[in-house]
Amino acid sequence: xxxxxxxxxxxxxxxxxxxxxxxxxxxxxxxxxxxxxxxxxxxxxxxxxxxxxxxxxxxxxxxxxxxxxxxxxxxxxxxxxxxxxxxxxxxxxxxxxxxxxxxxxxxxxxxxxxxxxxxxxxxxxxxxxxxxxxxxxxxxxxxxxxxxxxxxxxxxxxxxxxxxxxxxxxxxxxxxxxxxxxxxxxxxxxxxxxxxxxxxxxxxxxxxxxxxxxxxxxxx
Amino acid sequence: xxxxxxxxxxxxxxxxxxxxxxxxxxxxxxxxxxxxxxxxxxxxxxxxxxxxxxxxxxxxxxxxxxxxxxxxxxxxxxx
Numbered sequence: 001x002x003x004x005x006x007x008x009x010x011x012x013x014x015x016x017x018x019x020x021x022x023x024x025x026x027x028x029x030x031x032x033x034x035x036x037x038x039x040x041x042x043x044x045x046x047x048x049x050x051x052x053x054x055x056x057x058x059x060x061x062x063x064x065x066x067x068x069x070x071x072x073x074x075x076x077x078x079x080x081x082x083x084x085x086x087x088x089x090x091x092x093x094x095x096x097x098x099x100x101x102x103x104x105x106x107x108x109x110x111x112x113x114x115x116x117x118x119x120x121x122x123x124x125x126x127x128x129x130x131x132x133x134x135x136x137x138x139x140x141x142x143x144x145x146x147x148x149x150x151x152x153x154x155x156x157x158x159x160x161x162x163x164x165x166x167x168x169x170x171x172x173x174x175x176x177x178x179x180x181x182x183x184x185x186x187x188x189x190x191x192x193x194x195x196x197x198x199x200x201x202x203x204x205x206x207x208x209x210x211x212x213x214x215x216x217x218x219x220x
Numbered sequence: 221x222x223x224x225x226x227x228x229x230x231x232x233x234x235x236x237x238x239x240x241x242x243x244x245x246x247x248x249x250x251x252x253x254x255x256x257x258x259x260x261x262x263x264x265x266x267x268x269x270x271x272x273x274x275x276x277x278x279x280x281x282x283x284x285x286x287x288x289x290x291x292x293x294x295x296x297x298x299x
Contacts (some may be wrong), residue, residue: 059288066285104233106234106236148236154290
């Protein structure tokens with residue numbers, strides 16, 4: 001498997017993502033600077049990492065979504081390449097329109113950083129099949145603006161299309177419908193607030209994040 | 221020409237920052253305050269003589285970058 005992690009100015013989980021994908025899957029992982037106008041050839045996976053791209057100025061992910069490299073990420077997504085956006089990466093995917101909705105300030109106005117229980121709503125996606133018969137996973141969240149929001153029509157559509165992949169068992173931030181992770185209708189673009197890259201080895205408290213990356217080996 | 225863009229969360233989108241400010245104002249004794257919304261203002265100089273064309277340009281800036289119309293509305297002043 002061949003993967004790339006996009007590095008925006010202000011990304012701070014880019015190295016974590018590289019190590020997590022490498023150790024979970026054995027993939028070779030390139031780091032791609034946001035100003036690049038081409039991606040490495042033959043990618044199976046593109047990761048948009050967590051952090052504070054562009055200092056979270058204006059809105060989380062807003063300026064990153066307009067980075068030169070995102071034109072290429074969009075093209076790759078249209079070709080069916082797997083794209084996963086984690087935390088700030090999820091915000092970038094929503095800002096870019098690759099996923100519906102937006103992420104708002106947490107309902108309690110607090111930065112939330114802790115392991116959370118997730119219900120695996122869609123165990124049949126490219127990103128979750130390695131969870132097998134499991135319907136629960138533990139991953140760490142770390143966000144101040146992680147409350148998923150979409151207007152009522154969009155939310156109904158998203159639920160109707162089965163785009164919710166993960167829900168919080170105990171909602172930590174006020175996300176509508178307890179949504180923790182969403183997939184596009186094409187099934188190849190996933191955004192989630194919890195960090196599989198901080199939960200990929202038992203020493204980190206949970207190894208469940210590794211299963212997310214390993215799921216992709218089956219289609220690589 | 222000076223452009224001023226006001227961006228606010230849409231009605232119906234919970235403004236937790238506004239809520240916190242409202243609670244603080246209530247705590248200070250301003251009990252008549254309600255529906256506080258916290259937004260932001262972006263100001264900039266814009267080259268060109270035609271205010272109408274400028275407003276169209278600023279609108280495109282809002283739709284592209286300055287506002288996320290999923291959650292935010294905006295108001296433009298050009299002078």
